[in-house]
Amino acid sequence: MAIKESLEEKKLALLADDLASLENYIHDLFDFSPLPICFISPIGVVLEVNPAFEAIANLKSYEVIGEPIEKILKKDEAEVLTKTTLEQGSVEGKEMVFFPKAKEKMFSQVFTKVRKDEKGEVVGYFLGIFDLTGIKGTENELREAQMALMNILEDSQAARKEAEEEKDKTQEIINSLTDGLLVFDRENYLALINPRAEEFLSIKKGELIGKDVDDFSSFEQLKNLATLIGKDIKEDLFRQELKLTEDSILEISTVPLTTGKTKIGTLVILHDVSREKIIERMKTEFVSISAHQLRTPISAIKWTLKMMLDGDLGAITTEQREFLNKTYRSNERMINLINDLLNVTRIEEGRYLSRPFLSEIAPVLQFVINSYKEEFKKRLISFKFKKPKRKLPRVLLDVEKIKLAFQNIIDNAVKYTPAKGRVVISLKGNDKEIMVSVKDSGVGIPKEQEERVFSKFFRGANVVKMETDGSGLGLFIAKNIIESHGGKIWFKSNKGKGTTFCFTVPIKKTTKKSRKRT
Amino acid sequence: MAEIINKETIDQLMQINGEVRGVVLKTDEEYILKEKGRAGIEQVEQKLKELGHPIKYEEIRTMDFYPVGLRIASLLTIKEVFDFNDKEIYNMGVFATKMSLIIKLFVKYFPSLRRVVINESPKMWRKHWTIGELIPVELNEKKKYAILMVKDFDLHPIYCPYLAGYFAGILHMLVKSLKIDSQETKCSFKGASYHEFLIKWR
Numbered sequence: 001m002a003i004k005e006s007l008e009e010k011k012l013a014l015l016a017d018d019l020a021s022l023e024n025y026i027h028d029l030f031d032f033s034p035l036p037i038c039f040i041s042p043i044g045v046v047l048e049v050n051p052a053f054e055a056i057a058n059l060k061s062y063e064v065i066g067e068p069i070e071k072i073l074k075k076d077e078a079e080v081l082t083k084t085t086l087e088q089g090s091v092e093g094k095e096m097v098f099f100p101k102a103k104e105k106m107f108s109q110v111f112t113k114v115r116k117d118e119k120g121e122v123v124g125y126f127l128g129i130f131d132l133t134g135i136k137g138t139e140n141e142l143r144e145a146q147m148a149l150m151n152i153l154e155d156s157q158a159a160r161k162e163a164e165e166e167k168d169k170t171q172e173i174i175n176s177l178t179d180g181l182l183v184f185d186r187e188n189y190l191a192l193i194n195p196r197a198e199e200f201l202s203i204k205k206g207e208l209i210g211k212d213v214d215d216f217s218s219f220e221q222l223k224n225l226a227t228l229i230g231k232d233i234k235e236d237l238f239r240q241e242l243k244l245t246e247d248s249i250l251e252i253s254t255v256p257l258t259t260g261k262t263k264i265g266t267l268v269i270l271h272d273v274s275r276e277k278i279i280e281r282m283k284t285e286f287v288s289i290s291a292h293q294l295r296t297p298i299s300a301i302k303w304t305l306k307m308m309l310d311g312d313l314g315a316i317t318t319e320q321r322e323f324l325n326k327t328y329r330s331n332e333r334m335i336n337l338i339n340d341l342l343n344v345t346r347i348e349e350g351r352y353l354s355r356p357f358l359s360e361i362a363p364v365l366q367f368v369i370n371s372y373k374e375e376f377k378k379r380l381i382s383f384k385f386k387k388p389k390r391k392l393p394r395v396l397l398d399v400e401k402i403k404l405a406f407q408n409i410i411d412n413a414v415k416y417t418p419a420k421g422r423v424v425i426s427l428k429g430n431d432k433e434i435m436v437s438v439k440d441s442g443v444g445i446p447k448e449q450e451e452r453v454f455s456k457f458f459r460g461a462n463v464v465k466m467e468t469d470g471s472g473l474g475l476f477i478a479k480n481i482i483e484s485h486g487g488k489i490w491f492k493s494n495k496g497k498g499t500t501f502c503f504t505v506p507i508k509k510t511t512k513k514s515r516k517r518t
Numbered sequence: 519m520a521e522i523i524n525k526e527t528i529d530q531l532m533q534i535n536g537e538v539r540g541v542v543l544k545t546d547e548e549y550i551l552k553e554k555g556r557a558g559i560e561q562v563e564q565k566l567k568e569l570g571h572p573i574k575y576e577e578i579r580t581m582d583f584y585p586v587g588l589r590i591a592s593l594l595t596i597k598e599v600f601d602f603n604d605k606e607i608y609n610m611g612v613f614a615t616k617m618s619l620i621i622k623l624f625v626k627y628f629p630s631l632r633r634v635v636i637n638e639s640p641k642m643w644r645k646h647w648t649i650g651e652l653i654p655v656e657l658n659e660k661k662k663y664a665i666l667m668v669k670d671f672d673l674h675p676i677y678c679p680y681l682a683g684y685f686a687g688i689l690h691m692l693v694k695s696l697k698i699d700s701q702e703t704k705c706s707f708k709g710a711s712y713h714e715f716l717i718k719w720r
């Protein structure tokens with residue numbers, strides 16, 4: 001009997017151990033689950049929770065066990081959940097709002113499964129909760145991103161519409177411009193031509209778009225333009241004349257198109273100057289005719305005065321001589337002015353052609369200097385002519401024109417250098433060119449007027465009062481003469497201290513066309 | 519603080535025949551941990567050691583049986599150490615139902631209030647105690663009350679509010695009510711021959 005009792009006790013002790021182990025196992029399993037789980041009675045009372053549930057609900061087990069499920073779920077949703085679970089046995093992934101203690105509501109997904117006893121009676125259900133906050137957050141972020149993208153898209157569409165309107169407007173402006181425009185892309189293919197340019201060039205844009213300057217040459221009317229702008233499209237063209245017909249003249253300018261520092265193309269502007277040119281030509285013709293018409297009577301006056309001064313028409317008194325001399329000098333100035341005007345009209349008409357012969361320049365300069373010796377003396381200006389010891393090579397010169405150019409330069413030096421001043425004329429040369437400079441210690445040229453020095457009728461503001469004579473044409477004529485010889489002319493000036501004018505004449509190889517002056 | 523426990527009292531309690539499942543001591547531990555933390559447990563353990571009947575709560579096994587005197591000694595020591603009143607002891611009873619493993623064994627019966635109160639409650643008592651007897655007297659679901667009798671259970675008056683709380687805790691899980699009132703209407707320490715508890719809910 002005692003043995004039997006002892007065996008029973010041992011068995012009970014073993015069962016107790018097993019039960020304790022099982023309890024620990026269930027605890028560990030329940031505690032381990034990262035999924036918040038609770039057990040709900042059929043009437044909706046929380047009977048058990050695991051640590052994950054405590055964490056998500058922010059409630060201790062004793063705070064929630066025995067409490068209605070409505071403590072953590074919406075009442076109506078909880079009722080539906082319980083009903084559905086009990087009827088269907090489970091609910092999977094139902095989205096619900098969960099209310100943790102002292103925290104904001106949490107979007108969650110719940111899973112339920114009924115628990116039955118050994119007789120198959122429902123004794124409650126397990127409820128698992130999956131936190132959707134992160135997913136909902138991501139969903140919201142995606143929704144916001146979608147909204148942002150939609151907004152960007154709308155903005156882009158609005159911007160595109162605006163850009164299209166702007167483009168249309170720009171296109172309209174380009175089409176309405178009185179100037180012709182050609183836009184070449186960065187590879188120098190024509191990207192745009194406006195109607196005015198089509199009109200000027202007598203061509204349809206369809207024939208030109210996408211073509212480069214080389215292709216232009218295949219159109220007769222575009223050959224000159226192609227030559228002018230060049231295959232690579234010069235970027236420094238400014239108001240270069242292009243004669244299309246006798247009465248149709250364009251001024252061509254090119255402008256590089258850039259965005260920041262990157263070149264994206266070139267704009268060629270065709271500006272119609274036909275009308276201005278016609279008016280200019282008419283004006284030149286008028287001046288030319290007028291000057292010619294004036295020169296004849298004035299020459300007659302000159303010879304009459306000369307005869308009177310020479311006594312060919314009888315003796316004259318000293319007082320009469322004095323008046324006649326003054327009249328003679330005035331007449332001379334008028335003749336010079338008319339000659340200047342005629343020279344200008346010839347330049348403008350393109351008739352002022354140089355007739356070059358191989359000549360030495362030093363004697364030419366010396367001739368002019370000699371003619372000014374008296375004037376230098378009279379005005380108390382010292383002068384010096386510096387020549388190289390060795391003989392300079394002969395150059396192609398239109399001697400009369402060079403004389404005139406040099407005379408115009410030296411005339412300014414004499415007139416605008418005060419008494420006791422100094423004028424130094426230098427001549428030097430190298431293998432390529434001969435250079436002449438006239439340096440004076442005169443009044444100089446105002447800085448702000450330097451750009452206009454070689455313009456027609458220009459006279460410095462500071463010299464007009466000093467010398468009332470002067471047509472303002474001398475340097476314009478000199479420049480045209482020098483440049484027609486292939487030379488260059490320039491100056492450096494320091495107001496109040498003096499000016500130095502320089503010009504060069506190139507030394508060219510003799511050709512059959514050049515002739516020795518006889 | 520009046521001394522409510524001493525070595526003699528404990529010694530006397532330890533003389534009482536009868537055992538109780540370790541789960542009741544574990545729920546004491548859980549409650550002190552919740553309210554007072556680990557230091558609270560150490561205080562209680564120290565006091566029990568001083569009284570000559572040490573308990574290591576961590577080592578208590580839920581399903582093992584322990585002397586009923588030790589269970590009362592635990593409750594009295596907690597009351598003295600933390601100066602708990604009857605309300606606190608009541609709350610300990612409520613708390614115990616939520617943490618008790620044995621109660622979880624009865625959860626499968628919880629869908630039916632009547633079954634739990636009338637059929638299962640005496641079994642639940644017997645699962646815990648080797649002494650005393652729980653007898654369901656009345657269940658009126660319409661009027662929302664139940665009367666339970668506890669016989670042959672004269673351990674110590676401290677256990678009366680604890681049991682009241684315990685019964686309230688179980689009712690919490692059976693009826694969906696936030697207003698549950700449980701009180702002892704008859705007490706063997708107050709002239710009656712048994713304890714009687716009236717549990718009402720709204």
